[in-house]
Structures are given as C-alpha cells and as structure tokens.
Amino acid sequence: MDINKLRTFLTIAQYGSFRAAAEKLFLSPRAVSKQMDQIENELGVKLFTRQKNNTSLTDMGQEFIVTATDLVNSYTNAYNRIQIENASNSRKVVIGFSSQNQSTIIQQTFREPLLQNPEIELELREESGRALVKMVREKQLHMAVTPAYDEVLDYGPKVGVRKLITGEMVVGVSRQNPVSKLESVNLEQLSELPVFYYNSYQSTYLQDVFYKKFNKIFPKKNIQRCSSIEQRDMLIALDRGVGFFPQPLVPAESMLNPMIKFLKIENDLNTYYASVLLYNKEVESPTVRKLIDQFE
Incomplete structure (x- = not known):
C-alpha cells in the first residue's frame, strides 16, 4: 500500500476533513478524495461516511488509524535511519522542529552559524515534541529544536542539550x-x-x-x-x-x-x-559536530 496515501488518510483523521487535509498537504480536495477511493478499493471496506458538507470516519476507519499509524511510523523510522547513515559523511544536517515558533527560532539562531559554514545543508522535518526526543535518541534525526518549560532538562544519557533562547x-x-x-x-x-x-x-x-x-x-x-x-x-x-x-x-x-x-x-x-537544541551525544558526522559546537 502506498505510504503517501496512508499519510493522507492520517492527515484527514487528524484535521477532520478532506479539505483541511488537502490544504495541509498542498493537494487538491479532488486528489485527496481520489487517494481515499483507492485505499478503500484496495481494502474492500468503507473508511469514510461522506455527506455533502461532512465527512466522518466509519468504525472500520477508526480501527484502521492504528494500522496506518504503525505502517507509516515503521516506514518513516527506517527511512530516517537510512538517511542519517547516508548523511554521516556528507554536508547534510537533518533537523526536526515541533512548531512554527521553533521554525522561527531556527531561522534566528542558525543564521550566523550557517553564514560561517556555508557548506552545511539543512533538511527540516516537522514532528511532535515527544517524537523529536525519541528520534534524536535513536539517531533518526541529527538534531532537533523544541520548547522546554522548566529549567531542569533531562532527556536521558544519550541526548545532549544546548539552550538557544x-x-x-x-x-x-x-x-x-x-x-x-x-x-x-x-x-x-x-x-x-x-x-x-x-x-x-x-x-x-x-x-x-x-x-x-x-x-x-x-x-x-x-x-x-x-x-x-x-x-x-x-x-x-x-x-x-x-x-x-x-x-x-x-x-x-x-x-x-x-x-x-x-x-x-x-x-x-x-x-x-526556553527553546533548546537536542542532539545525540554519539553523533559521528563531522559536519553535525561542527554545527553543534557553534552553540557552545
């Protein structure tokens, strides 16, 4: 089953409508509807109850969220690990962030380090705050920027922290x-x-x-x-x-x-x-280490 269609399905479940999912994914509502038709045909069940001004998940659709989430997460985790391994000797740094605020902070705080090191290429991925910590710990991201609401910061022995603001x-x-x-x-x-x-x-x-x-x-x-x-x-x-x-x-x-x-x-x-930069202390990429050191 196409992983992108599963992501579309989960986005609909998250945002509550085909139109909202289409806006989030930069697709047309018609393209979203077509993808869901294809999934339903492949599974042989109805995932949605579609009415003129309302779309809701069927009982089977609610149950399918768990399966779709597991499939997407398994694929994403494997993909991230492969990408991180391939980038270990390159100029690419894969960084996660949890919200638009953190995106703004990345733009503000990374500007000078990137000007000083123009060879570094950033790749950004948006994830939930809790997922970011896990992904850094398991080397699915090189680093992450996420908010902290307490001065005591403990993300485990493998995760290093730099305070950005x-x-x-x-x-x-x-x-x-x-x-x-x-x-x-x-x-x-x-x-x-x-x-x-x-x-x-x-x-x-x-x-x-x-x-x-x-x-x-x-x-x-x-x-x-x-x-x-x-x-x-x-x-x-x-x-x-x-x-x-x-x-x-x-x-x-x-x-x-x-x-x-x-x-x-x-x-x-x-x-x-605070907004903090998280990284895996066992990071091997010289490029990643060079960027981390800019925030000491």
Whole structure:
C-alpha cells in the first residue's frame, strides 16, 4: 500500500476533513478524495461516511488509524535511519522542529552559524515534541529544536542539550478585552476564559503542561487545542479566550497579530521558557559536530 496515501488518510483523521487535509498537504480536495477511493478499493471496506458538507470516519476507519499509524511510523523510522547513515559523511544536517515558533527560532539562531559554514545543508522535518526526543535518541534525526518549560532538562544519557533562547511565558489577550489596557495581569482575572494552544498533533501534552505550570488556575477542560496557529491567534484576537506565548518571540508575534496584547504575568509562578537544541551525544558526522559546537 502506498505510504503517501496512508499519510493522507492520517492527515484527514487528524484535521477532520478532506479539505483541511488537502490544504495541509498542498493537494487538491479532488486528489485527496481520489487517494481515499483507492485505499478503500484496495481494502474492500468503507473508511469514510461522506455527506455533502461532512465527512466522518466509519468504525472500520477508526480501527484502521492504528494500522496506518504503525505502517507509516515503521516506514518513516527506517527511512530516517537510512538517511542519517547516508548523511554521516556528507554536508547534510537533518533537523526536526515541533512548531512554527521553533521554525522561527531556527531561522534566528542558525543564521550566523550557517553564514560561517556555508557548506552545511539543512533538511527540516516537522514532528511532535515527544517524537523529536525519541528520534534524536535513536539517531533518526541529527538534531532537533523544541520548547522546554522548566529549567531542569533531562532527556536521558544519550541526548545532549544546548539552550538557544531563554525567557518567560507571557499571556496574550484580545485588545477588545479590558485587561489589554494593562501591562501585566494576575491570571486569576482570566481564569474563566478558555486557554488556546497550538498542536498539529492529537496530543494533550501542552494541556497538561499549562494546567500544572500555571498552578491549576485554569480548569483543565478550558485548556483547548487548536490544530493551527492561525486558528489559535484568531480566536484570541476575537476575545474568545487567551493564549501563552514565549516572551522572546513577542516582537514577531506583535507584527503578525496586532489585535493581540501581550501581558507580563504577575502571579508568583514558574513562567520559564526556553527553546533548546537536542542532539545525540554519539553523533559521528563531522559536519553535525561542527554545527553543534557553534552553540557552545
């Protein structure tokens, strides 16, 4: 079975519609629909219930998520290991990142090292934060950039860490909200509002992080995942809720989101934030080692 069609199937399951999956994969909705027709014909079962304005997974489709995920992960893991081995004596460095914020940080912090070492070629791959740690540990990536919400960083004996940026979390509120007139705010004033966070993967990791980090001020059910950064920022700008942002990225966020005001948090809480570079300490590639050393 074609691995790309399986990836398309999982993207539909993740984002909830053929159209959303098409936008994510840069395909036409018709191409996505055709791929799903081919999978259903190959399997001899219906994976989707298709209606005019709604597409949902059948019971068989829900069960097939597990199989498709295993097949895609097995293929991806093998492919990544082969690519890393082939790149061990080349100029290529394969780096993973977990969100658009981390992509921005890569652009900011890698600019000077790459200017000094123009022979290095970066290849970027987006994965969930938890997957990145595992992939670095198992040498499926040369390195990864991911957020850290505590100063104590322990990813196991094989994984090395370099801090790229450090700062604190701030809260973003709509300029329609009266508290936007302030420069700082006690989170108790916002505790009845939803908290929106971005994660392209079906994961409650950040829900757990924010629930504990901000001392359970916000009910856990109010901490809600958005499948895109644009969706999160629009909901905040329209005063449907609030969000937490890394203070070092506020200048860039302010330019992108003029309807959001970023406020310092007054509560006596752990608002620590860092973006860290992870790498395998047993890395053999001289090119990778050279780049890692730029961040000492």
